[in-house]
Structures are given as C-alpha cells and as structure tokens.
Amino acid sequence: MSDRTDVDEEQQARRDDVDHELIEAAAEVARTRCRGDNHTMAAAARTRDGRIVTALNVYHFTGGPCAELTLIGTAATQGAYDLRTIVAVGDRDRGVVPPCGRCRQVLLDYFPTLRVIVGTPDGPRAVPVTDLLPASYVWADHQLDAE
Numbered sequence: 001m002s003d004r005t006d007v008d009e010e011q012q013a014r015r016d017d018v019d020h021e022l023i024e025a026a027a028e029v030a031r032t033r034c035r036g037d038n039h040t041m042a043a044a045a046r047t048r049d050g051r052i053v054t055a056l057n058v059y060h061f062t063g064g065p066c067a068e069l070t071l072i073g074t075a076a077t078q079g080a081y082d083l084r085t086i087v088a089v090g091d092r093d094r095g096v097v098p099p100c101g102r103c104r105q106v107l108l109d110y111f112p113t114l115r116v117i118v119g120t121p122d123g124p125r126a127v128p129v130t131d132l133l134p135a136s137y138v139w140a141d142h143q144l145d146a147e
C-alpha cells in the first residue's frame, strides 16, 4: 500500500467523521433567520444526547456575542449542558466559518472534548477544540483557591 493511499484513506475517514446534518442545520438558520447587520452568523451544535441546537450571533459594537456563545446559552435553556460538535455558518452563502479566538477559549473551557467543524480546501473537517487552541490557557488549572 502506498503512502498516497494512506493519506487518501485518512482524508476519507475525516470526511466521514463530519456531521453534515449539523452543517445543514446551521446553513438553514443562516439562510432563513439572519437579518441585516445584527444577525450575520448561525451556529448549530449536536448535544451529547443527539439533539441539534441552533442560534444566531447578536452583533453589537460593544462586543456582542458570536453565534457559538449564544448557542451555549440556548442549549442550557433547553437543558443541554454538554455539546459534542459545533459548527458556524455565515449568512449570504459564506459557508462554514471557524470560531474566533474568544469563542475558541470559551468553547475549550466549557467543553474540553468538543469537536469543531471547520472548512478546509478539502471540504469540512471536524477537529478537536484543543487543536484550534494549542498551548492554551486552561482557566480551571489556575484557580488556586479551588478544592
């Protein structure tokens, strides 16, 4: 077996690992619910028990939350406190958009085993949130008064 075949099989495995239903859920919300400049991004997450939760960003110049962050609150509102996979999709057919730095940190702190779907030249790929924030600050590790 050649190295090239190994690479192809690895890429195929990664593609199969992608939750396409989740991407479509985010894309549908982006298509149908984004409005003007206030709501330009949609996110969808798969909860640990298999449900899909969706949300929109709340743009504001003071630092309104991204769709990933409003999704965390929406999920909690529905009793879902553990997310397995998340993806964000931009309005106006921008496709999958990776999380910003702030969201990467929040997602890592809330859900250390979360997988994040990101776009790549080979199509969408699900990566561990830890891969998106190498050498990351882990808030819980620095709470000296805990215990």
Ligand SMILES: [Zn+2]
Binding pocket: 066, 067, 068, 099, 100, 101, 102, 103, 104
């Ligand atoms: Zn963000």
